[in-house]
Amino acid sequence: MPVDSIVTEHIAACAHCGEPVAVRGPHPPEAEHYCCSGCETAHAVIRSCGLDRYYALLREDAPTDARSRGTGRAYAEFDDPMFRSLHIKRGGGGVCWMDLFLSGVHCAACVWLVERLPRVVPGVLEARLDLRRAMVRVVWRDDQTRPSAIAAALDRLGYAPHPARDGAARAARKQDDRAALIRIAVAGACASNVMLFALAMYAGLFDTMDPRHAGFFRWMSMGGTLVSLLWPGRVFFRSALAAIRARALHLDIPIALALFAGGVWSVFTTIRGHGEIYFDTVSVLVFALLVGRFIQARQQRWSGDAVELLFSLTPTSARRVSPEGVLDVPIESIAPGDILEVRAGDSIPADGEIVEGTTDLDEALLTGESRPVAACPGTSVSAGSTNLSGMIRVRVRATGEATRVGRLMRLVEEGARRRAPIVAFADKASGWFTAGMLALAAITLIAWLFIDPMHAVDHAVALLVVTCPCALGLATPLTLSVALGRAARRDILIKGGDAVERLATPGVIFLDKTGTVTLGSLHVRRWAGDQAARAVAAALASGSAHPAARAIAAFGPRDPRLVAADLRETTGGGVSGRVRGEPVVIGSGRFARSLGLDFSADMQAAEASLIADGLTPIAIAVGGRVVALAGLGDAVRPDARDAINSLRRLGWRVEMLSGDHPSIVAGIAAEVGIDPALARGGLSPEDKLAAVRFAAARERTVMVGDGVNDAAALAAAGVGIAVHGGAEASLATADIYLNRPGLTPIVELVLGSRRTMGVIRRNLAASVAYNATAGALAVLGLVTPIIAAIVMPLSSLTVLFVSFRSRSFGERP
Amino acid sequence: MSVLYIVIPLAVIFAGVAVGAFIWATRQGQFDDVDTPKHRAIQDDD
Numbered sequence: 001m002p003v004d005s006i007v008t009e010h011i012a013a014c015a016h017c018g019e020p021v022a023v024r025g026p027h028p029p030e031a032e033h034y035c036c037s038g039c040e041t042a043h044a045v046i047r048s049c050g051l052d053r054y055y056a057l058l059r060e061d062a063p064t065d066a067r068s069r070g071t072g073r074a075y076a077e078f079d080d081p082m083f084r085s086l087h088i089k090r091g092g093g094g095v096c097w098m099d100l101f102l103s104g105v106h107c108a109a110c111v112w113l114v115e116r117l118p119r120v121v122p123g124v125l126e127a128r129l130d131l132r133r134a135m136v137r138v139v140w141r142d143d144q145t146r147p148s149a150i151a152a153a154l155d156r157l158g159y160a161p162h163p164a165r166d167g168a169a170r171a172a173r174k175q176d177d178r179a180a181l182i183r184i185a186v187a188g189a190c191a192s193n194v195m196l197f198a199l200a201m202y203a204g205l206f207d208t209m210d211p212r213h214a215g216f217f218r219w220m221s222m223g224g225t226l227v228s229l230l231w232p233g234r235v236f237f238r239s240a241l242a243a244i245r246a247r248a249l250h251l252d253i254p255i256a257l258a259l260f261a262g263g264v265w266s267v268f269t270t271i272r273g274h275g276e277i278y279f280d281t282v283s284v285l286v287f288a289l290l291v292g293r294f295i296q297a298r299q300q301r302w303s304g305d306a307v308e309l310l311f312s313l314t315p316t317s318a319r320r321v322s323p324e325g326v327l328d329v330p331i332e333s334i335a336p337g338d339i340l341e342v343r344a345g346d347s348i349p350a351d352g353e354i355v356e357g358t359t360d361l362d363e364a365l366l367t368g369e370s371r372p373v374a375a376c377p378g379t380s381v382s383a384g385s386t387n388l389s390g391m392i393r394v395r396v397r398a399t400g401e402a403t404r405v406g407r408l409m410r411l412v413e414e415g416a417r418r419r420a421p422i423v424a425f426a427d428k429a430s431g432w433f434t435a436g437m438l439a440l441a442a443i444t445l446i447a448w449l450f451i452d453p454m455h456a457v458d459h460a461v462a463l464l465v466v467t468c469p470c471a472l473g474l475a476t477p478l479t480l481s482v483a484l485g486r487a488a489r490r491d492i493l494i495k496g497g498d499a500v501e502r503l504a505t506p507g508v509i510f511l512d513k514t515g516t517v518t519l520g521s522l523h524v525r526r527w528a529g530d531q532a533a534r535a536v537a538a539a540l541a542s543g544s545a546h547p548a549a550r551a552i553a554a555f556g557p558r559d560p561r562l563v564a565a566d567l568r569e570t571t572g573g574g575v576s577g578r579v580r581g582e583p584v585v586i587g588s589g590r591f592a593r594s595l596g597l598d599f600s601a602d603m604q605a606a607e608a609s610l611i612a613d614g615l616t617p618i619a620i621a622v623g624g625r626v627v628a629l630a631g632l633g634d635a636v637r638p639d640a641r642d643a644i645n646s647l648r649r650l651g652w653r654v655e656m657l658s659g660d661h662p663s664i665v666a667g668i669a670a671e672v673g674i675d676p677a678l679a680r681g682g683l684s685p686e687d688k689l690a691a692v693r694f695a696a697a698r699e700r701t702v703m704v705g706d707g708v709n710d711a712a713a714l715a716a717a718g719v720g721i722a723v724h725g726g727a728e729a730s731l732a733t734a735d736i737y738l739n740r741p742g743l744t745p746i747v748e749l750v751l752g753s754r755r756t757m758g759v760i761r762r763n764l765a766a767s768v769a770y771n772a773t774a775g776a777l778a779v780l781g782l783v784t785p786i787i788a789a790i791v792m793p794l795s796s797l798t799v800l801f802v803s804f805r806s807r808s809f810g811e812r813p
Numbered sequence: 814m815s816v817l818y819i820v821i822p823l824a825v826i827f828a829g830v831a832v833g834a835f836i837w838a839t840r841q842g843q844f845d846d847v848d849t850p851k852h853r854a855i856q857d858d859d
Contacts, residue, residue: 108852115853131849178839185835189828213817220821 016043016158038072042158046113049120057109074328075151075161077317082333087163088147095125097139098147099167102159105134113157121145121153135164163316173301180297183232184290190228191280191287197221198280202786218270221279229263233286251430251473254437258468259285261441265461276458278465281788285470288796296477318349321393331399338396342387344545350396351403354379357392358571361385362547372522372547384708389546390571426476426764430469437467437775444779455781463778466788471767471795476760478803483756486809491740492749499719499735503753506651507700509746510692510713511644513658513668513681514634515706516723517743522547523635524555525615528606529628535559537620537628540584543567544575548618551632552586574618585621592619592626599626614664640672643743650750652702655679657688659709685709692716704746705734721746752809759806763799770795 015032016039034040046054077083088098105114110129114136117127123144129136138150154161164170197217204214240256243249262278269275320329321339331349334340339355342348348361360372363385372388375381381394383403401407441460448456480497487494494500514520527534534555539562541549546569564584567577573594574587585595589607592599603619603626610617615631644654656679658665665681683691685708692713695701703710703717706725714720715733722734724741738745774791777783838844 111849111852129849130846131852132846174842174845177845178842181839181844182836185832185839189832193825193828216818216821220825224825 014039016040016046038158041072041156045120045153045156049116051113051116051119054109054113057112058107073152073155073160075148075155076328077330078147078151078163080327080329080333083147083163083330086330086332087167090142091139094142095139096142096147097137099164100136100138100151100154100161101164102129102134102136102154102161104159105129105131110159114154114159117150117153120157121150124150136161177298177301180290180294183235184287184294187228187232187283187287187290190224190232191283194221194224194228194280194283197224198785198789215273218277218279221277222267222270225263225266225279225283228283228286229259232290233259236286236289249427249431251426251433251469253430254434254467254469255285255289255473257434257437258464261461261464262468265457276462276785278461278785278788281465281785281792284789284793285468288793289470289473292474292478292796296481298481319343334396334399336396336398340394340396342392342394344387344389344391347386348381348383348394349399350383350394351398352381352394352396354381355393355395357390359390359392360388360546362388389569426469426472429472433467433469433472437464440467440775440779444781447779448781452781459778459781459783462783462785462788463775466774466778466783466792467771468792469767469771470792471770471799472764474796475763475767475799475803478800479756479760479763479806479808482803482806483752483759483808487749487752490745490748490809491738492745492752492809493737493739495735495737500753500756502700502718503702503750504757505700506653506750507702507718508653508655508695509647509702509704510695510717511654511656511674511743512688512703512705512707512710513656513660513665513679515725516704517640517644517656517668517672518634518636520634520706520725522551522616522632524551524630525633525635526610526613526631527555527628528610528631529603529620529626530622531628533620533622533628535562536579536582536584536622537586537630538562539579540564540567540575540577541586543577544569546575548616548632549575549586552618552620552630555630579622582623585619587619589617589619592621595621597621597624597626603629614661614667634668636668636671637742639742639744643747644672644674646747647750650747650754652750653678657683657691657713659683659685659688685712688713689716704743721749748809755806756808759802759808763802766798766802767795770798 012033014035017035032043034043046052088096090096102114104110111131114129115127117138118124121140124138124140126139127136136154140147140150151161197220201209201214201217201221204217236252236256236259239250239252243253259282262282266277266279266282269277316331317328318331318334319326319341320334321341326341334350340349340352344359354375354377356377358374358376361375361381362372363382375392380397383399441463444463445456445460448459477497480500483500484494484497511517535557538553538556538558541552542558543564544550544567562579564577564579567575569575570587570591573591574585576583576585576587576595578584585592585597589599597619598621599619606629607617607619610629610631613631615633618630618632619626620628620630647654654674656665656669656674658679658681660681662681665679666676669676669679680691688710689712692701692703693716696716696718701717702719702721703713704721704723705711705714706723710722711733714722719736720734721736721738723738723743736749738749770791774783774795777787
């Protein structure tokens with residue numbers, strides 16, 4: 001059998017994604033090469049539809065990421081009636097539309113290609129891509145094409161589509177955004193026009209102005225200000241009233257007071273015909289406050305959107321076995337008693353019992369146990385586990401809410417409810433602020449009634465206007481939103497500003513083990529025996545998708561001249577084949593023994609020592625003799641030790657919580673430098689939750705985790721951080737999501753939070769100092785409308801400047 | 814100076830029209846996605 005033919009080889013670029021491909025054999029130089037079948041399909045589709053321009057656009061753009069590849073699925077579940085009712089909207093005249101989240105869109109060329117979808121699929125009327133949200137809205141004629149054809153076409157172009165969830169919430173947010181923009185526009189137009197009138201009047205103070213004109217200008221400013229207060233400015237009054245009714249403190253109370261006092265007194269003096277007016281200051285205040293709030297809301301929305309997209313990536317279909325065959329159906333339509341087929345590599349969509357097939361399961365998401373578990377007919381399986389090796393059929397026992405994951409999620413919601421909301425400093429201060437403003441205004445009024453009764457109310461109103469805590473209200477949200485934006489650019493997605501506040505002072509940080517401190521997948525940790533067998537083993541292992549085989553293939557070294565032939569895989573056992581004509585076997589010790597291979601005493605001793613160290617031994621046999629053993633285990637993330645040390649230097653106590661066996665947990669703890677006494681193993685999700693609750697009641701508690709088994713603990717902790725590659729549930733409940741592998745982002749996060757809180761404190765001090773000074777001047781009767789109009793925006797500008805200048809999170813290196 | 818009584822209300826009406834146009838554009842969804850159109854504009858080849 002010609003397995004070891006010498007082949008000529010050179011490196012070419014994949015015609016679709018540009019990644020290097022090793023090309024064997026003689027070849028014409030103009031031939032195109034592909035790194036995988038996905039790229040070949042995408043290239044063929046793009047070519048056949050005359051969309052070659054994509055590649056030219058791509059070169060102009062020079063993106064850094066590799067182009068994405070499709071999955072080659074048929075997307076039959078998109079045609080299911082249940083899917084239609086959930087995700088597809090119907091317009092008039094047989095026109096339908098749906099929103100799909102696309103993985104892999106990142107540049108202008110992607111926009112171009114996706115929006116040419118009508119050329120690829122006849123019947124599609126329009127495809128509009130929103131690049132920031134990676135969301136495409138496809139409109140098609142229902143009688144000319146099917147949703148599955150559209151999804152499959154997008155997939156073949158290299159963008160795997162996922163139905164977008166939470167359409168109602170997204171639509172509501174869009175409406176909120178539009179309403180906020182309209183409010184800003186109206187407030188801005190009113191403020192600028194009132195300012196123009198005010199300028200004319202200030203100029204008129206120095207010349208002599210016809211009193212009739214002055215009166216006209218006053219009435220015009222009053223009109224603009226009333227529009228601004230009654231339309232966009234209404235939000236402050238409404239929120240202040242709500243806070244008063246709920247007997248809560250809110251910064252909108254003193255703000256509404258200042259706007260109300262300034263507005264009402266100015267209307268009174270305008271009607272009376274003489275006295276001071278503050279229309280310009282009041283309308284500019286409304287505008288500035290609305291802009292500040294918009295910036296803040298938009299920032300939090302971006303982080304929220306990014307997390308939501310990651311959400312949509314989780315599988316939404318299952319393969320149901322029915323008399324007509326195996327069909328892809330949406331996950332929502334499966335019911336207890338159904339038989340589902342789960343292929344190797346897929347995650348199990350519901351709780352149930354295996355009725356057919358044997359396999360290995362990865363239950364790390366649920367239990368934290370990193371080693372695969374063998375499963376055979378009769379074994380109970382839980383939704384969220386991953387099927388690793390063989391095809392199985394599962395009889396469904398429970399779906400959705402009723403599954404173990406569903407019950408865990410209820411614990412999660414409860415954990416989130418129990419957490420006391422953090423009251424922002426500005427809101428806490430608002431009570432004192434309001435009381436101080438009113439007291440000072442009363443003193444000013446009474447004192448001036450004795451000195452100069454004509455201007456007593458003028459001075460009191462001036463005081464209320466200039467002590468409006470506008471800068472105070474902007475300081476915290478602006479600084480936080482700048483910090484959130486910078487963090488997002490460093491792939492740290494923070495859902496809310498309160499997490500930053502909580503991370504600024506040290507406490508205890510709990511790390512999950514599997515997938516957080518460790519990589520969460522199998523790696524070759526030790527190789528016992530013949531080193532030369534590594535390349536042979538890698539060549540054979542590269543033909544299998546089992547995690548153990550993938551670990552050995554990755555361990556390498558890969559020798560392109562070694563090609564495996566006669567590959568045979570035995571579920572739950574191993575892989576056998578031929579390399580260079582010699583029979584090679586990779587598999588468990590049991591598998592090797594069952595084949596009657598020569599297992600020397602040395603090798604058996606090595607196997608025992610690997611097991612003793614908590615590693616899974618895999619035997620490698622060449623020519624009928626076991627020549628080497630690979631010890632597989634979960635590997636510690638390369639940056640874990642340094643990151644944990646840095647956290648400790650910053651004053652945090654680092655502990656580990658894991659569902660894995662205590663001896664494995666202790667080993668990993670020692671490796672990364674955590675005191676083994678602070679590393680607890682064998683914990684159920686409920687135990688983790690209890691540990692976090694216990695700590696959270698006493699001190700600042702941060703939980704870092706990735707799996708469903710961490711989700712409840714993430715919600716209960718003061719700050720929950722989900723790490724890269726985590727499960728959907730942990731994304732939903734965590735306050736922060738790290739979109740970059742490793743633990744280093746946590747250190748950046750803690751440092752950045754600390755700096756951000758420093759900036760906030762400086763800003764608060766500056767605005768309080770400003771208000772105190774302005775208040776003192778007003779008591780002395782030195783504040784005229786023109787001074788209020790100049791100093792008021794100045795304080796907000798100072799806060800703005802400090803917020804944007806601050807280096808809360810450094811730029812990406 | 815009585816021209817002011819005509820010119821200023823006229824200016825305010827203009828401003829009102831501009832704000833009205835902005836509100837209309839916002840309700841049409843013109844500002845929902847401000848990132849993608851810039852890529853679209855230079856690429857329209859058909």
